[in-house]
Amino acid sequence: MGIEWWQILLLTLYAGYQICDELTINSSAGSAVFAGFISGIIMGDMKTGLMIGGAMQLTVLGVGTFGGSSRIDANSGTVLATAFSVGLGMNQSQAISAIAVPVAALLIQTDILARFANTFFAHRIDRFIETENYKAIERNYLYGAIPWALSRALPVFLALTFGGGLVNTVVSYMNSQLSWLATGLETAGAVLPAVGFAILLRYLPVKKHFPYLIIGFIVTALFATIYGDVSAVGTAVTGLSKGFAHNFAGLPMLGIALIGFGFAAIEYKHSMEKHEVVAEHGSAEQQETVIDAKGEIEDDEL
Amino acid sequence: MTNSNYKLTKKDFNQINRRSLFLFQLGWNYERMQNTSYLYLILPQLQKIYGDDKEGLKKSMKTETQFFNTSNFFNTIITGTDLAIQEKEGAKGLETVAGLKVGLMGSFAAIGDSIFAALLPAIFGAIAANMATVGNPTGVLLWVAVNIGVMYFRWSQLGFAYKEGANLVTRMQSKLSALTDAATLLGVFMVGALVATMINIKIGTVFHLGDLSVVLQDKLDMILPKLVPACIVGLIYWMLGKKNMTATRAIFIVLFVSIALSAVGFIVKG
Numbered sequence: 001m002g003i004e005w006w007q008i009l010l011l012t013l014y015a016g017y018q019i020c021d022e023l024t025i026n027s028s029a030g031s032a033v034f035a036g037f038i039s040g041i042i043m044g045d046m047k048t049g050l051m052i053g054g055a056m057q058l059t060v061l062g063v064g065t066f067g068g069s070s071r072i073d074a075n076s077g078t079v080l081a082t083a084f085s086v087g088l089g090m091n092q093s094q095a096i097s098a099i100a101v102p103v104a105a106l107l108i109q110t111d112i113l114a115r116f117a118n119t120f121f122a123h124r125i126d127r128f129i130e131t132e133n134y135k136a137i138e139r140n141y142l143y144g145a146i147p148w149a150l151s152r153a154l155p156v157f158l159a160l161t162f163g164g165g166l167v168n169t170v171v172s173y174m175n176s177q178l179s180w181l182a183t184g185l186e187t188a189g190a191v192l193p194a195v196g197f198a199i200l201l202r203y204l205p206v207k208k209h210f211p212y213l214i215i216g217f218i219v220t221a222l223f224a225t226i227y228g229d230v231s232a233v234g235t236a237v238t239g240l241s242k243g244f245a246h247n248f249a250g251l252p253m254l255g256i257a258l259i260g261f262g263f264a265a266i267e268y269k270h271s272m273e274k275h276e277v278v279a280e281h282g283s284a285e286q287q288e289t290v291i292d293a294k295g296e297i298e299d300d301e302l
Numbered sequence: 303m304t305n306s307n308y309k310l311t312k313k314d315f316n317q318i319n320r321r322s323l324f325l326f327q328l329g330w331n332y333e334r335m336q337n338t339s340y341l342y343l344i345l346p347q348l349q350k351i352y353g354d355d356k357e358g359l360k361k362s363m364k365t366e367t368q369f370f371n372t373s374n375f376f377n378t379i380i381t382g383t384d385l386a387i388q389e390k391e392g393a394k395g396l397e398t399v400a401g402l403k404v405g406l407m408g409s410f411a412a413i414g415d416s417i418f419a420a421l422l423p424a425i426f427g428a429i430a431a432n433m434a435t436v437g438n439p440t441g442v443l444l445w446v447a448v449n450i451g452v453m454y455f456r457w458s459q460l461g462f463a464y465k466e467g468a469n470l471v472t473r474m475q476s477k478l479s480a481l482t483d484a485a486t487l488l489g490v491f492m493v494g495a496l497v498a499t500m501i502n503i504k505i506g507t508v509f510h511l512g513d514l515s516v517v518l519q520d521k522l523d524m525i526l527p528k529l530v531p532a533c534i535v536g537l538i539y540w541m542l543g544k545k546n547m548t549a550t551r552a553i554f555i556v557l558f559v560s561i562a563l564s565a566v567g568f569i570v571k572g
C-alpha cells in the first residue's frame with residue numbers, strides 16, 4: 001500500500017481545519033478521537049484510526065487546561081500515526097508512541113508561531129482603527145485563520161509527503177533488530193492515558209472531592225473485574241456447549257457515568273440549599289470561595 | 303444617550319452569535335489574546351450604535367481592543383452586558399465597559415474552563431475514546447451531539463445577558479458556583495472510573511522459589527484489582543506537582559520510563 005496523493009490532500013485539509021474548529025465552533029472535530037475517526041475513514045481503515053485516536057484522546061484528556069501554555073497537538077499526531085499505520089502497515093501501538101506523541105510535542109512550536117503571527121494582524125487592526133477603515137479591520141481579523149490553519153496543515157503535508165521512506169526504514173529496523181523497543185513502545189502506549197488522568201486530577205479540586213475519586217475507582221474496578229471474568233467464563237462455556245449462546249457486553253461506561261451524575265446532582269441540590277441560607281446573611285463570603293476554588297486556573301484560552 | 307438612538311434587534315444578535323460561533327478566537331495572539339476577536343464580533347453593531355459619532359466610535363473601538371481573554375463558551379454574556387451599557391450611554395459608558403470586561407473575564411474563564419474545557423471533554427472524550435479503542439465510532443458521534451447542545455447554549459446567552467444587563471452576574475453567581483461544584487465532583491468521580499478501566503498494565507515479574515512460581519500480579523489482584531493503574535496515576539500526579547514540570551515533559555518521562563521497565567520485563571501490556 002502507500003499513501004495516495006488525494007489522501008495526503010484530504011488529511012492536510014483536515015489538519016488545517018481542525019484547529020480552527022477547536023478555536024471557534026468546537027464541534028469536537030478538533031479532538032484526537034475525531035481526528036482518528038476521520039483519518040481512519042480517509043485511509044480506508046476506520047478501526048485503526050479510532051484505536052489510535054482513542055488512545056491519544058486519553059493521553060491528553062486534561063492537557064488543554066494545564067498550565068496556560070500552548071498545548072501538545074494530539075490531533076496532528078493522530079493524523080500522521082493513522083496515515084502511516086494504515087498506509088505503511090505499522091503496528092498501532094508503536095505508531096502511537098513512536099509517531100503520534102513526538103509529532104504532537106513537536107507541533108507545539110508551530111502553535112507558538114501561529115500565535116505570534118497573529119500579533120502582526122492585531123497591530124494592523126490597531127492602525128485601521130485610527131484610519132476608520134472598517135472593512136480592513138474585518139478583513140485583517142479573518143486573515144488570522146491563515147497562520148492557524150498553516151501551523152497544522154503545513155507540517156502534516158510535509159510529513160506525509162516526505163516522511164514515508166523514513167518511517168518505512170524505521171519500522172523494518174524496529175521489527176528485526178530492536179524488538180525490545182517495539183514491545184516497549186507498545187507498553188508505553190498503554191501507560192500514556194495515566195498522564196491524561198493525572199493532569200486532570202491536578203486541575204480538578206481533588207482534595208475537596210476525594211471520596212468520590214475513591215468511589216468512582218472502586219465501583220469501576222470491581223465491576224470491570226466481574227464483567228471481565230463473567231465474559232471469560234461465558235467464552236469458555238460457549239466453547240464447551242453449542243447450546244449456550246449468550247452474548248456478553250463489556251462494562252458500559254455510560255452507566256458508571258450516571259452513578260457519578262447522581263452524586264453530582266445530590267451535591268448541586270445541597271449547595272443550592274446552602275446558598276439560599278447564606279443569601280439571607282449576605283453572600284460575600286460565598287462568592288469568595290468560588291474564586292478561591294478556581295484560583296489555580298490561569299488564563300489559558302486558546 | 304448616543305446620537306443615533308439605535309436599539310439592537312434580533313438580527314443584530316443573530317449576526318453577533320454567528321460571528322461568535324464560527325469566527326471567535328481566529329485572531330488570538332500573544333499580545334492581547336482575544337482583543338481583536340472581541341471587537342470583530344460587535345463591530346457592525348458598534349457602527350450602528352454610534353452612527354455618525356465617529357470620535358465616539360473610535361474611542362469605543364480602542365477600548366474594545368484592549369487585552370481580553372475569557373472562556374469562548376461564555377464570551378457573549380460579557381458582550382451582551384457591554385452592548386446594553388454602550389447602547390444606553392454611548393462613549394460615556396466606556397469606562398464602565400472596560401472595568402466590566404476585566405472584572406468578568408477571569409471568573410467566566412474559570413467557570414467555562416472547568417465545565418466546558420475540562421469536564422465535558424473529559425467525560426465525553428473518555429466515553430468516545432473508550433468505544434473507539436474497540437473500533438466503535440458511536441462515542442465520537444455522541445460527543446458531536448453533545449457539542450451541538452453546547453452551541454445552542456452559547457447562542458442563547460447573548461440576548462439574555464443583554465436584557466439583564468449588569469445585574470445578571472450577581473444574580474447568577476450562586477447558581478454558577480453550585481454548578482461548578484457539582485461538575486467538578488462528577489469529573490473527579492469519572493477520573494476514578496477511567497483509571498480503573500483505561501490503563502491496561504500488569505506487573506510481569508514472576509518469582510521462582512524452587513518448583514514454585516509466584517506471579518506477582520495475582521497476589522496484587524487479591525489485595526485489590528487495578529492496583530497497578532492506581533499507583534501509576536498516583537506517581538504521575540505527584541510528579542506533576544514538582545517544579546518546572548509541564549504536561550509535555552511528563553508525557554516524555556512516562557514514555558521513556560515505560561520503555562525501560564518493559565525492557566526489563568517488570569511491566570507488560572495486559
